[in-house]
Amino acid sequence: MKEQLLQILEKVKNDIAAAEALNQLEQIRVKYLGKKGELTLLLREMGKLSKEMRPIIGKLANEVRDSIEKTLEESKAKIKEKEKKARLEREVIDVTISGNYRKIGHKHPLTQVLDEIKSIFIGMGYKIAEGPEVETVYYNFDALNAPKDHPSRDLSDTFYINKNILLRTQTSPVQVRTMQKAKPPIRIISPGRCFRSDEIDATHSPMFHQVEGLVVDENITFGDLKGTLDAFAKRLFGINTKTKFRPHYFPFTEPSGEVDVSCFKCGGNGCRMCKGSGWIEILGCGMVHPNVLKECGIDPEVYSGFAFGMGLDRITMLKYEIEDIRLFFENDMRFIDQF
């Protein structure tokens, strides 16, 4: 019996060595170790052995079984590894082919720049105020201290619905509406669509976007206006941005000014973007005119405030070096996809 056991072991090892696939190994396992396997059948004969021989042969039989199982496992692992390698080789793909997942969409570039501006001002304690695109002459002009004969009121400059209703030419009416409703302290920005009767060309559009800001509280100073806009410019255009304040005239603020920022393309050395000057005009601003505060029911002796406004389209054009404002409103997908 001993010889038989060793013979089986010998046969099994040969069989395993010849096996090439996992299922062959399984067949081998069944053939020898299965319920009707050769080894199993042989071991059933154990009962016939003498009492002395039984433990010896038993021990040997266990050794043979262990050896078979071990060899099977080893071979299985080898074949698995081989099959895996073969599969990996089979599965080589051209990784240079482009991906085909549906692309995500893009926000309009104007929205993206507006989002940046919004988050800067929200961080400085501002809320976002909104108002109607179709406005009254009162809110768009009268309440903003615009002289009755100011040319901006002309039919050639402003779109009218009738003599009292127009398309807002600025988002300043939102400031008036806010001041009439809320008590200081007020800190808002008012972004939105505006309309002026400009023929469409590369730099003009009858519809454009403004972002205006308003702060009203006790002891608000021109210095606060400067500090605020300087901080804003540094956040939007980079920490090294410098600001320059120039006096200007607006009916609804006094003192009024315009703000230039050091060119964020060339750092102020002069380039095509800043027309060689190193500066780019970006904002209009000023201290809210006492007449405007009064009109809104705010006592200018107690409160003061500042306001500012910027053209979102212009800033977006500068930021992305877009040369034609019409691109914003054509909405070519290949344009929007770039942002």
Add this chain to the structure above:
Amino acid sequence: MLVPVSWLKDYVDIDNIPVEELNEKLILSGSNTEGVVKVIEEAKKIVIGKIIEIKKHPNADKLIIPMVDIGDEIIQIVTGAENIKVGDYVPVALVGSRLPRGIKIKRGKLRGEVSNGMLCSAEELGFNDNVIPKEMRDGILILKGEYTLGMEIQEALELNDYVIEFEITPNRPDCLSMIGMARETSATFNLSVNYPQISLKNETENIKDYVSIEVKDFDLCRRYAGRVVKDIKIEQSPSWLQLRLMKAGVRPINNIVDITNYVMLEYGQPLHAFDLDKLEEKKIIVRRAAEDEKIITLDGVERKLDKEVLVIADAQKPVALAGIMGGQDSEISDNTKTIFLESANFNRKNVRTSSRKLGLRTEASSRFEKGIDPNIVEIAVDRACQLIEELGAGKIIKDKIDIYKDELKEWTIKVRPNRINRLLGTKLSIDEISDILKRLELLVERQGEELLVIIPTFRQDLVKEIDIVEEVARIYGYNVIESTLPKGSTWGAKTNAQEVEDYTKDILNALGFNEITTYSFVSPKSLNLINIPEDSFLRRSVELINPLGEEYSMMRTSLVPNMMDVLSTNYKRKVPEALAFELGNIFIPHNIPVNSLPIEKKMLTLGMYGDKVDFFSLKGAVCEFLNRLGIKDLGFEPEKNHPSFHPGRCASIVYGNHILGTLGEIYPDVLENYGFDSRVYIADIDFNILLQITRLDRIYKPLPKYPAIFRDMAIIVDEEIYNKEIEAIILENGGSILESCTLFDIYRGQQISKGQKSMAYALTFRAQDRTLTDEEVNKVFDNILKQLRDKLNAELR
């Protein structure tokens, strides 16, 4: 406003200030500039020459050979110019010189004759065609006056000069003059202004014998003054005057006109010269025109007037539109002997309305519109007469007529220095503030802790304390004021609606949609393009009375035409696929005609076309988006009657009692209108309703603890049966253990009778508290089948 620096130097001592610094500091004190231009760029070896002889060219009829004295020699030049004569002083570009526009002058032969240089035209020296005197436009710049021969022309003609272009804000009409800019310069650099000394040497006779003046409408003419000049000799002005005007952007005409323009540029006061001999009865009447009265203005146009147009009339007829333009009849000509020189102050608003009404804007009208100090009327006319005398252009008649009602006097403003400091955030002393104001020629009286500021009449923009605050700020320097941040605290945030809007854009981006932005106004015809019937409520719209054109004349009542437009643009440009959305307002009037602000309603419109998209891609995107906003249990009702959509491929999006919008494939005719050869899918959603039902709060549901049992069910039903009906029955009868039911296949064809379809659903059963048994599930499953059979006549496939 073009200001030649050399002219400015007449009034302020700025010799030592480099032009860049002058420009920069004036900008920072409030006079913004468009830039500084050198009159002529880097010209050398262009000298003054005098023509001493003109010879005929032996070989060419159109050429002549002037001999030109350039001081140390006489040179021969060949030219084709026709406007020169012996004795003329001319600019000569010598051999080796370079003209401002880059032309290099070489010795050369023209038709066999040596030419040692070139006589220059004004244009060749760098002047714009529109300022060159008519006589010299096609010829050489002939210099009027005596000059040192051989002198470089930059020096001789003050051409090494700079011109600064100022952008004058509407509150500072006083700066539309050399004197005004001199005042700003003096305030900026803390210098004094040297005003012109005006005196007349010889005055003869008396004006009363020449003209009588009557002002009838003082409300429109506060002051009317004038002088008479006789023995007028009309000729070209001397070159210094011509060149000054040219540098300031004004074309020289003749001595009298040039002088009126010169004084207008110097003081800001428009003047007008009448040919006195052409005024009936030598009378001037300032009055409103009669209705339908007519005048032919200088430009040769006959203009019909009305009762609100102020005119200057003689005894019979209007001879000028006050403050706008003179009449042709009384225009000065080469034969004019005696002139009446008008200097007046007309009402701003009246000039403005008349000028608009007549469609006639002139340099004079635009100045009157902005407002002029009535107290310079007299100075200006005297200054003009001084120049006439100096130029020998006529003899001044003694005295002037000056009718001045309601004289404008200086006024005062009380100013609190601590208010200035409080508004600016500065700590200026009373003395510092006074000093700044004095630089602006504002007299200051200290009254305790306050200042009384006396305002000269040329600063009509200074009325209130706040105006003085601005003056102090700008002269002190905006950039000197220390930057601070507002004290006090407020918290910044978006409103819920703003959060949802931003979130909407994020989700739609994630779903692959690009955001678009289109005009709020559209063409009324755009509604035709999307098939909207004439009687639709969408046709009730807000219309502009002065649109840029018909295509921008109506405030949109739907975003669909804009979306179709954008998709169509992309399609025509061969963009293979587009997924887009716009979140924007539509405008709904309360009444027609519009008499109150319309309702502005926010709409969300999605659109798509492309090979890989269909109705269900859009529907899927919309559902995914709405689910993210917490809007679940949506219903989609077939909508067969929307004119813009395919009747079999359109649904209303329903949520509870709300109709959120419409979704579907665009109607073939509409596709054709927009040039599509492919299908387009649009969803039009009422964003205001969306905002009301959005639920962004979430409550956690425990994850399932027990396994699910999955069953597929394919049933055969009639074509007309909607999925929705089948699903409703399945869900209704699934009881608490039916977790979900998803349609995964629709089959028509072999084994299925015509008019029928096979619908296959995957059902998931699960209990929250136990593992389900097959028996339990079978029972429910069989009941579902039974109900489907009973209610829809459905058969298990």
